[in-house]
Amino acid sequence: MSxxxxxxxxxxxxxxxxxxxxxxxxxxSDSPLLSVRSVAKRYGARIGxxxxxxxxxPGEVLGVVGESGxxxxxxxxxxxxxxxxxxxxxxxxxxxxxxxDTLRMSEPQRRHLARTDWAFVHQNPRDGxxxxxxxxxxxxxxxxxxxxxxxxxxxxxxxxxxxxxEIDTGRIDDRPRQFSGGMQQRLQIAxxxxxxxxxAFMDEPTGGLDVSVQARLLDLLRGxxxxxGLSAVLVTHDLAVVRLLADRLIVMxxxxxxxxxxxxxxLDDPQHGYTQLLVSSVLQV
Amino acid sequence: MYVAVKGGERAIDAAHAWLDxxxxxxxxxxxxxxxxxxxxxxxxxxxxxxxxxxxxxDLAALAIKQACGDLIEAIFLIRAYRTxxxxxxxxxxxxxxxxxxxxxxxxxxxxxxxGQILGPTFDYTHRLLDFRLMADGExxxxxxxxxxxxxxxxxxxxxxxxxxxxxIEDAAPDETPPADLTREPMELPADRALRLQAxxxxxxxxxxxxxxxxxxxxxxxxAFVGELRIGMVAVEMDIPELGFAIEIGEIEVTECETxxxxxxxxxxxAQFTRGYGLTFxxxxxxxxxxxxxDRALRWxxxxxxxxxxxxxxxxxxxxxCDNIQATGFLEHIKLPHYVDFQAELELVRRLxxxxxxxxxxxx
Amino acid sequence: MSDQAYNFAYLDEDTKxxxxxxxxxxxxxxxxxxxxxxxxxxxxxxxxxxxxxVTAAVMTPEDVLKVIDQGADDTTNAVSIRKxxxxxxxxxxxERTSEATMIQTRHRIPETxxxxxxxxxxQVPIPEPMRxxxxxxxxxxxxxALADYGLMQVRLYEDIARHGEIATSYAYPVEVAGRYxxxxxxxxxxxxxxxDDCPAIQLFGAGREQRIYALPPYTHVRSLDFEDHPxxxxxxxxxxxxxxxxxxxxxxxxxxxxxxxxFVCSDTDYCAQNAKGGA
Numbered sequence: 042m043s044x045x046x047x048x049x050x051x052x053x054x055x056x057x058x059x060x061x062x063x064x065x066x067x068x069x070s071d072s073p074l075l076s077v078r079s080v081a082k083r084y085g086a087r088i089g090x091x092x093x094x095x096x097x098x099p100g101e102v103l104g105v106v107g108e109s110g111x112x113x114x115x116x117x118x119x120x121x122x123x124x125x126x127x128x129x130x131x132x133x134x135x136x137x138x139x140x141x142d143t144l145r146m147s148e149p150q151r152r153h154l155a156r157t158d159w160a161f162v163h164q165n166p167r168d169g170x171x172x173x174x175x176x177x178x179x180x181x182x183x184x185x186x187x188x189x190x191x192x193x194x195x196x197x198x199x200x201x202x203x204x205x206x207e208i209d210t211g212r213i214d215d216r217p218r219q220f221s222g223g224m225q226q227r228l229q230i231a232x233x234x235x236x237x238x239x240x241a242f243m244d245e246p247t248g249g250l251d252v253s254v255q256a257r258l259l260d261l262l263r264g265x266x267x268x269x270g271l272s273a274v275l276v277t278h279d280l281a282v283v284r285l286l287a288d289r290l291i292v293m294x295x296x297x298x299x300x301x302x303x304x305x306x307x308l309d310d311p312q313h314g315y316t317q318l319l320v321s322s323v324l325q326v
Numbered sequence: 327m328y329v330a331v332k333g334g335e336r337a338i339d340a341a342h343a344w345l346d347x348x349x350x351x352x353x354x355x356x357x358x359x360x361x362x363x364x365x366x367x368x369x370x371x372x373x374x375x376x377x378x379x380x381x382x383x384d385l386a387a388l389a390i391k392q393a394c395g396d397l398i399e400a401i402f403l404i405r406a407y408r409t410x411x412x413x414x415x416x417x418x419x420x421x422x423x424x425x426x427x428x429x430x431x432x433x434x435x436x437x438x439x440x441g442q443i444l445g446p447t448f449d450y451t452h453r454l455l456d457f458r459l460m461a462d463g464e465x466x467x468x469x470x471x472x473x474x475x476x477x478x479x480x481x482x483x484x485x486x487x488x489x490x491x492x493x494i495e496d497a498a499p500d501e502t503p504p505a506d507l508t509r510e511p512m513e514l515p516a517d518r519a520l521r522l523q524a525x526x527x528x529x530x531x532x533x534x535x536x537x538x539x540x541x542x543x544x545x546x547x548x549a550f551v552g553e554l555r556i557g558m559v560a561v562e563m564d565i566p567e568l569g570f571a572i573e574i575g576e577i578e579v580t581e582c583e584t585x586x587x588x589x590x591x592x593x594x595x596a597q598f599t600r601g602y603g604l605t606f607x608x609x610x611x612x613x614x615x616x617x618x619x620d621r622a623l624r625w626x627x628x629x630x631x632x633x634x635x636x637x638x639x640x641x642x643x644x645x646x647c648d649n650i651q652a653t654g655f656l657e658h659i660k661l662p663h664y665v666d667f668q669a670e671l672e673l674v675r676r677l678x679x680x681x682x683x684x685x686x687x688x689x
Numbered sequence: 690m691s692d693q694a695y696n697f698a699y700l701d702e703d704t705k706x707x708x709x710x711x712x713x714x715x716x717x718x719x720x721x722x723x724x725x726x727x728x729x730x731x732x733x734x735x736x737x738x739x740x741x742x743v744t745a746a747v748m749t750p751e752d753v754l755k756v757i758d759q760g761a762d763d764t765t766n767a768v769s770i771r772k773x774x775x776x777x778x779x780x781x782x783x784e785r786t787s788e789a790t791m792i793q794t795r796h797r798i799p800e801t802x803x804x805x806x807x808x809x810x811x812q813v814p815i816p817e818p819m820r821x822x823x824x825x826x827x828x829x830x831x832x833x834a835l836a837d838y839g840l841m842q843v844r845l846y847e848d849i850a851r852h853g854e855i856a857t858s859y860a861y862p863v864e865v866a867g868r869y870x871x872x873x874x875x876x877x878x879x880x881x882x883x884x885d886d887c888p889a890i891q892l893f894g895a896g897r898e899q900r901i902y903a904l905p906p907y908t909h910v911r912s913l914d915f916e917d918h919p920x921x922x923x924x925x926x927x928x929x930x931x932x933x934x935x936x937x938x939x940x941x942x943x944x945x946x947x948x949x950x951x952f953v954c955s956d957t958d959y960c961a962q963n964a965k966g967g968a
Contacts, residue, residue: 186839656732
């Protein structure tokens with residue numbers, strides 16, 4: 042199955058991006074931000090994911106759905122550099138050198154990318170936060186890791202971001218342990234977005250939260266994605282989440298893509314039998 | 327008036343003279359002979375040899391005497407002596423299958439070729455103080471049974487029987503020369519040979535605690551003592567001028583092989599796994615503990631789960647098992663730290679006064 | 690055992706060569722921690738075995754040795770190490786900083802400026818500046834390899850957020866020649882500026898941790914800080930009660946049960962010279 046044909050969704054989206062974009066001018070959305078080609082990952086004899094190819098366009102949010110064990114988290118790990126795929130290419134349109142295969146980047150380059158132009162939001166905020174470091178320190182770490190050395194300005198940026206994710210700035214010196222689950226998740230988002238990334242990887246960002254807390258978080262995420270012109274790959278089993286956030290969907294089963302298309306199209310008129318089961322919630326996801 | 331609070335040479339000399347006097351004890355008692363320590367405190371001597379990494383009962387006895395019976399201090403003396411010795415080369419691996427055993431037990435088989443030999447053991451003794459030893463130290467001597475002293479025939483390893491049937495993972499000979507942690511800095515992650523080397527000189531108490539923790543569920547590995555054997559083995563060395571190996575001496579060692587929980591899957595047949603311990607002298611608690619810790623540290627190669635248990639964490643185990651490193655660093659906190667403490671004192675005072683550098687600037 | 694049983698300066702020549710190779714590598718890559726096969730020494734780990742090995746490896750019979758602990762020549766451990774080298778190497782010793790060709794130190798840098806024909810050897814307990822932020826050696830090695838030092842700056846940020854200033858008063862981390870972050874050993878931060886652009890060779894030995902690192906002469910050493918919270922070398926705000934120096938690092942001495950105290954120079958040689966008017 043070729044997913045390249047499905048890029049129409051991305052192109053449609055292009056005008057919106059131009060309308061609200063804060064991207065540097067040379068980053069023309071005539072070219073995809075992320076191009077994934079034939080990514081595959083095996084665990085011994087078992088297939089983690091196979092034959093995954095797609096393009097992600099600037100400002101676009103791509104949802105990856107499927108039941109647990111379908112390979113969606115493996116795929117996210119491969120794309121974000123946390124797992125090493127057995128084959129394929131993950132081309133990212135870097136600011137200075139244009140499209141570069143991140144799988145063949147050196148470790149320092151990949152780390153640099155991971156703390157500047159990329160964001161990774163874990164399902165469990167504990168995996169993405171330093172629990173022993175204050176909220177301000179958590180948000181400021183990326184800035185300090187890339188050379189910021191002015192305490193006042195780092196603090197100002199941290200304070201500004203706490204405000205943007207609706208955390209009382211008076212709590213800047215509190216540690217995340219003292220925060221509720223929803224606040225921790227918002228703090229994790231602030232910690233990632235402070236560097237002004239262009240691409241976010243999100244792994245079940247609303248998982249494990251109460252429904253009302255989920256709604257607030259989704260609302261916040263939607264606003265941030267739109268304001269920052271952020272592109273995202275969003276892995277979730279929750280179809281309500283992708284309906285709210287994703288422009289386009291990939292449906293995975295047994296490590297392979299079974300269906301792809303615009304979110305509304307896939308959810309309202311599923312073509313593949315598996316997707317139909319998924320949408321009608323026959324499958325326990 | 328300010329008097330020197332800093333100690334000096336005279337204080338050190340006086341303290342050491344005092345130590346010498348207290349080591350000697352009351353002069354109306356006979357002085358302890360190092361030969362007596364060597365021959366009558368044999369298990370203390372073998373522990374000092376094992377953790378001191380130097381097989382020399384006379385020097386170990388001297389070290390125990392000099393250290394007033396403090397075994398870690400004695401081990402320290404031996405290590406500091408050992409490190410100055412020239413290194414002529416390495417022996418060829420000892421052949422424990424050819425051991426002249428004085429003790430050999432298996433917990434996995436009731437009997438095995440070669441038999442079970444209890445040997446000199448505390449096992450099954452009643453731990454009752456024997457006041458006869460206090461009275462005169464002489465015990466009624468019973469003649470040793472015929473043949474007890476020597477066991478000329480080689481005793482095959484119990485685990486080799488399991489191995490023949492493929493029931494236990496193969497321990498194929500590896501010709502790679504192992505790294506030497508006394509000659510090269512330890513590099514982590516360490517391979518199994520290097521880990522075993524560190525464990526062999528590691529502190530008995532530390533390894534005992536770790537091994538015990540695996541039994542209590544912190545990385546449990548279901549160990550059976552396949553075989554524990556103690557006895558003399560020949561040490562042989564290749565002599566380049568001769569072109570072949572000759573025996574240069576004999577040492578006593580304790581070897582423990584454990585049979586541990588099996589691995590296997592739908593595609594791979596089930597097999598028991600191994601843990602291994604080898605130490606100088608009769609040091610069976612240490613050898614057992616070493617085998618359990620060795621097995622726990624192998625979780626990664628055996629595809630087991632990291633349970634976050636201390637005994638699975640090779641950096642934790644290898645960085646902390648050496649009692650000479652540990653005691654030195656622990657005891658160094660007795661050294662003066664005036665300068666650092668002074669710096670902290672000023673900082674705390676300044677913080678308490680609310681006069682941080684920052685606010686001084688603002689003022 | 691007679692002392693003739695040991696080689697000059699205790700260690701055998703092979704060991705010394707191995708240590709010298711590590712030192713040369715350390716000098717070639719300033720601030721980088723070079724692993725070396727530290728030997729057991731006749732003094733305990735944590736009591737200066739790293740410094741003693743470095744000193745023994747570079748010592749020549751013509752050297753004049755000074756040993757200080759907490760800045761003083763007469764502290765017990767300094768006495769013990771000086772005696773060790775007198776006994777095993779028979780070298781001349783001195784308490785005068787200016788007369789020494791080699792100075793082994795624990796926790797201080799002498800007040801008297803060092804010169805280009807001197808070697809300063811530090812005893813180091815924990816060579817890894819990131820150790821208390823990241824306990825794993827495999828991870829700290831990666832941090833150094835990638836110069837990924839954001840975490841250290843976060844620690845300093847947290848200090849200011851909590852205390853209003855960087856609450857590290859000794860073993861204050863430094864950046865060496867714009868590359869490696871290094872632990873200067875537990876010297877008070879008052880001494881940090883003396884590390885920078887120093888004409889002497891500075892060698893650091895950590896015996897238990899098996900690491901050697903070095904600062905070649907005239908290396909740029911910068912104490913980590915923030916632009917708006919610059920590093921500042923601090924000391925007790927007093928003058929020495931013996932020599933009157935207002936610029937040297939001071940020890941606080943409790944003089945009576947009622948809490949009376951006085952401040953005296955930690956560097957005994959500097960104090961004595963200053964009192965004579967010679968420093």
